[in-house]
Amino acid sequence: MPKKNFYGLLEKEIGRIDESRTSKRDEKVISGFSADKRALVGGKPYLIFNSNDYLGLRHHPAVKKAEMDASERYGAGPGAVRFISGTMQVHKDLEKTAAKFHAREDAMAFSSAFAANLAVLHCIIKGQSRTSLVGADALVISDELNHRSIIDGIRVAGLEKQSKAIYKHLDYPDLERVLEENKGKFKRVLLVSDGIFSMLGEAADIGKIQSAADKFDGEYEEGVITVIDDSHGVACFGATGRGCEEATNGKSDIVLATFGKGFGADGGYIAGDKIMMDYFRESAATYIYSNPVSPGTAGAANKSMQIVDSPEGKQLLSRLNANLSHFKTRMKEAGFAFAAESTHAIQPILIGDAAKARLLTDYLFEEGVFVTNLSFPVVQKGRDEIRVQISAAHTPKEIDEFVDKASKCAKKSGIL
Ligand SMILES: Cc1ncc(COP(=O)(O)O)c(C=O)c1O
Numbered sequence: 001m002p003k004k005n006f007y008g009l010l011e012k013e014i015g016r017i018d019e020s021r022t023s024k025r026d027e028k029v030i031s032g033f034s035a036d037k038r039a040l041v042g043g044k045p046y047l048i049f050n051s052n053d054y055l056g057l058r059h060h061p062a063v064k065k066a067e068m069d070a071s072e073r074y075g076a077g078p079g080a081v082r083f084i085s086g087t088m089q090v091h092k093d094l095e096k097t098a099a100k101f102h103a104r105e106d107a108m109a110f111s112s113a114f115a116a117n118l119a120v121l122h123c124i125i126k127g128q129s130r131t132s133l134v135g136a137d138a139l140v141i142s143d144e145l146n147h148r149s150i151i152d153g154i155r156v157a158g159l160e161k162q163s164k165a166i167y168k169h170l171d172y173p174d175l176e177r178v179l180e181e182n183k184g185k186f187k188r189v190l191l192v193s194d195g196i197f198s199m200l201g202e203a204a205d206i207g208k209i210q211s212a213a214d215k216f217d218g219e220y221e222e223g224v225i226t227v228i229d230d231s232h233g234v235a236c237f238g239a240t241g242r243g244c245e246e247a248t249n250g251k252s253d254i255v256l257a258t259f260g261k262g263f264g265a266d267g268g269y270i271a272g273d274k275i276m277m278d279y280f281r282e283s284a285a286t287y288i289y290s291n292p293v294s295p296g297t298a299g300a301a302n303k304s305m306q307i308v309d310s311p312e313g314k315q316l317l318s319r320l321n322a323n324l325s326h327f328k329t330r331m332k333e334a335g336f337a338f339a340a341e342s343t344h345a346i347q348p349i350l351i352g353d354a355a356k357a358r359l360l361t362d363y364l365f366e367e368g369v370f371v372t373n374l375s376f377p378v379v380q381k382g383r384d385e386i387r388v389q390i391s392a393a394h395t396p397k398e399i400d401e402f403v404d405k406a407s408k409c410a411k412k413s414g415i416l
Contacts, residue, residue, distance in 0.1 A: 021358070028370070033059070037393060039370060046365075049388050049402055050372040054236040054345045055316040056393025057264030057304045067265075070299025078291050082281075088295045094302040095269070101305050102242065102255050104271035108280055109301075111293055113231045113258035113268030114149040119284035120256065120270055121153030124190045124225055125163075128283040138163065138222075139186040141178050143193040143204070145169045150192055150229060169197075172208040179216040179224070188222030189213075195230025195244035195257075196237060199379050199387070201342030203237065204228065206250025213253075226252040235262025237344050241308045241317055259293075259301035263308065267293035267301055320345060320392040323399060327390050330403040335416050339385045348374075348385040349406075356413050357384040363409035369402060 017023050030039045037059055038045035057063050070090045078086035091109055098107035110116040119128070127134030140154050144166045154164060165182065167175040179189065191213055193204045206228055213224040233243030234257045241262065245251055254272040259265040270280070280287060292298070307313050327347060331338075339348035351357040357373035364371055375384045386406075390399070410416040 038368075044368065046368050046370045047398055047402060048370045049390075049394075050370050051389060051391065052232065052261035053264045053393070054262040054320060054389070054391050055241075055264065055308065055313070056391050057235070057262070057307065057316075059393070060264065060304070060307065062307065063264060063300045063303045066303035067296040067300035071294070071296035074295035076296065077294050080291070081289060082292055083288060086292055088298070090295045090298045090302065091292055094298045094305075097302050097305045097309075098269050099271050101309055102245075102271040104255070105274040106277040107269055107271035108277050108284075108287060109259075109292055109298065110268040110270070110284075110287055111290055112260070112266075113229065113256060114152075115286035115290065116256050116268040116270050117147075117149040117153040117229060118156055119153075119286040120227065120254065120280060121150065121190065121192065122157045122285070123280055123283045124227070125154070125157040125159065128285055132283065134279075134283075135187065137187040138190055139165060139182050139188075140190045140192065141165045141167060141175065143167060143169055143197075145194070145197055145199070146192065147194050147198070147229060147231070150194070154192075170202060170204060172205065172212055175209070176212050176215070179212060179219070183216070183219040186220060188220050189216070189224040190227065191224055192227045192229070194232075195228050195234075196232035196344050196346070198232050198346060199374060199385075200340035200348045201232075201344035201346030202340060203233065203244045203247060203344065205248045206245045206252055207248045208250070210250045210252060225254070227254045227256060228252040229256045231256075231258040231261055231268075232344070232346065233257070235264075235304070235308050236317075236320070239317075241313060259297075259304065263301055263304040265301035265304050266297045316392040320390065323390050323392065323394050323396070326396055327388070327399050327403070330399065331406075334403055334407045336406070336410070339379070339383055345390045347388040347390060349388060351384045351386060351415060352382055354384045356415055357386055359413040360386055360406070360409050360415060363412055364405060367405045367409060369405055371402075 028041050030041055032040045034045045039048050074088045080086040094109050095107045125138045125140055126136040165178045167178050195204055213226045217223045230243040235241045237243050238246030254270050256270045259267045337350045339350040354375040361371055361373040372387050374387050
């Protein structure tokens with residue numbers, strides 16, 4: 001049977017992945033959380049330093065209650081896609097909260113930020129249907145280190161090679177060079193970037209991106225449209241948790257993010273002008289043909305966003321920042337180097353060797369600490385790191401525990 005050949009191919013592929021020691025499928029299974037919010041794996045408690053729950057909101061009593069209340073009221077699932085009978089008041093409330101949070105006319109919730117990227121990029125690049133009046137004459141300009149969901153969003157649009165351009169990572173003069181070189185060649189430009197880049201915690205400068213877009217807007221018949229995916233930035237970065245836009249004084253046409261990181265819930269969303277949202281509600285495939293988040297999740301996300309937008313949110317953000325400076329001071333004192341000077345909750349510790357980085361995370365796991373090592377091709381060769389993610393939910397004592405254990409394990413693995 002020829003199918004056997006395919007299965008044989010899969011076996012070889014899995015063998016290749018396992019040999020390269022880049023396998024991801026042997027996931028650590030969390031069976032619950034201890035009273036002090038350590039993850040229980042195989043009955044043992046682990047301190048988590050690799051979660052995107054930057055404000056600790058996933059365990060917030062009011063967020064969990066909002067989830068339960070919405071489930072009680074609407075049921076566990078949406079029952080249908082949005083335009084059939086899957087739109088509950090809780091989804092509309094969530095979108096209203098998101099629009100207000102980002103000071104935009106309207107917002108839309110998606111099942112994930114990945115799903116939002118897939119649909120939104122396609123709709124701006126090409127229109128989603130054959131009958132759409134939105135033509136396909138667009139150039140996409142993307143930061144070279146954009147997230148996989150952006151890359152796939154561009155890929156599914158099935159563009160010709162000449163309709164895609166990449167500028168050097170965070171290099172805005174290079175972005176302007178690309179905009180200049182393509183004047184007159186396309187009707188419109190879609191300019192897309194991550195907000196926070198998750199490998200090193202670097203922040204895109206939305207002010208500079210938007211001023212490049214504004215400068216060249218008149219050079220293209222349908223202008224330059226900006227989309228910023230700030231999934232790691234919102235509910236974490238900027239004075240009130242509005243992410244890179246707030247921190248760098250800029251405003252994109254569409255802000256896209258997840259409820260599954262700093263907000264501690266799940267699902268994705270976009271916010272922007274009403275006409276854009278109207279167009280996406282008519283055209284975005286992952287919105288129209290795929291279920292929204294469950295009512296419970298929408299209720300939790302709505303409550304989280306309201307908390308971030310309150311005095312309590314400000315307190316959580318200042319606790320996160322206090323934890324960050326405590327962590328940085330202690331790690332520097334202990335002799336660790338940083339792969340980048342990040343002011344975000346992502347703190348990359350430079351190890352510079354793949355085997356040592358792996359050994360360090362293995363030793364730390366034995367010591368009851370969860371943390372992630374990153375190596376090529378995710379980061380440059382020789383820039384192997386352990387990516388530490390700090391949360392407002394950490395106590396200073398837990399950060400001390402992390403630093404002490406990391407020092408001990410780094411000595412054992414020949415790093416310090
Ligand atoms: C920039 C960026 N966009 C999108 C996503 C995906 O978010 P979600 O889990 O909501 O699909 C991530 C998460 O890794 C991300 O870092």
